Amino acid sequence: MSESPVIIDREGAVATVTLHRPEVRNAFDAATIAALHTAFVELGQEAEVRCVVLAAQGPAFCAGADLRYMQQLATYTDAQNRDDALQLARMLRAVAECPKPVIARVQGDAFAGGFGLVAACDLAVAVQTARFCLSEVKLGLVPATIMPHVLRAIGARAAQRYTLTAEVLDAATAQAIGLVHEVAEDAAALDARVQRWCAELQNASPQALAAAKRLLAEVAHRPLGDALLADTAERIAVARASTDGREGIAAFLAKRKPNWIDPEAR
Template sequence: MSAAPIHLSRNGAVATVTLARPEVRNAFDAATIAALHAAFIELGAAPQVRVVVLAADGPAFSAGADLNWMREMAGYSDAENRDDGLKLARMLRAIADCPKPVIARVQGDAFAGGVGLVAACDLAVALQSARFCLSEVKLGLIPATIAPHVLRAMGPRAAQRYSLTAEVFDAATARQTGLIHEVATDAAALDAQVQQWCAALLAASPQALAAAKRLLADVAHRPLNEALLADTAVRIAEARSSAEGREGIAAFLAKRKPSWAQPS
């Protein structure tokens, strides 16, 4: 029996999903994709979980697709390849659409689909030594399923450069493009940044965080017209009249912590 491709753990309201195939640089295959998809659907629905951290074992974060899996796919029919690609796309969407904030703890290299995993997360911090590469074109492939997330994270110009050239870039460049938000000098600093973000997220309203994620995804690139103005007005009205909205305002006025705030 093969080992589980991911590990799940929880510390209070923070759940950690750890890629657990260090022997293949955490490259993913069908089993890994299915496990990640199921984990993020489950954690998204778990009321006791408020933040999710995506981490990895070993020296690499993720090398993208497993070579043995890719070799197997060479014999797939067109319909089988489309179905397989859709499973990967749905897994990435499960991460991006998770109602809980998702933090990528990038302790090593992220190549190809590994970049997609980082881009699908809400926040990302990487070790200074981590390297990144959209390497698909070197294999005669394209970064198709990860493209929506990479474009959202890096912007079209940076995504265009690195998707076409397949250049390897460092953590500082990844931060400049927006793929990651912070660079850590060592493992201790990496964990400190994750903990800092967790503390900030646990101090926020879970309902508001989920609504803010939906808002940002829905309004991105929409024209600033009356329809968008009306949409945002409805959303703020719903937030103000919600139970957590009322509690947040009451706590602010009373100069106390809201009911959802976790101890720091």
């Protein structure tokens, strides 16, 4: 049996999903896409998991599609190609819509689909030597399935430039346009930032984090009309009446830690 293309480790409340195809720069194939989809769906349902780190082995984070896989796709029918593309789109949605915060630990280059994978995560930190590229047009392709996530991460104007030019970005530029939030000097600094984010996320209510992710996804770019006002008012009303909402206010007033930090408070 071949080795799994994705490894899942758990340490306390943190789950780490690691791309495990360093020999092909962690490029996607059908098995990798399916394994990532399953991992994020299942981890999203595990109550004991509070946040997820997406990492990779080897010098590259993700090089996009495996060349051998792309050669295989060239022999597919139109219907098969659409179905295959839909699997990638669904995997990226599983990452983006995972109810747990997802941190991209980018230790190397992220090209094409790898760029989209970083964009689908909630938080991203990259080592300063990492490079990024929307390289599809140089292969006669378009970054279609990743574009919803790219647009959310870097905005339309930056996406327009880097989609059309297929320029290679350094980590500082990726931070400047919003693809990554921080740049780390080396692997030790990369791990330190991931660990700090994981610790900070575990101080927050799991229910509130999941609701905040939905809020960000569903409210962005909507007009500031009566419907949006009613929607956001409903969301905060639900949060105030939720188990974590009541516990958080009670803990604040009692000057104690809430029970998602201190189980003894339950």
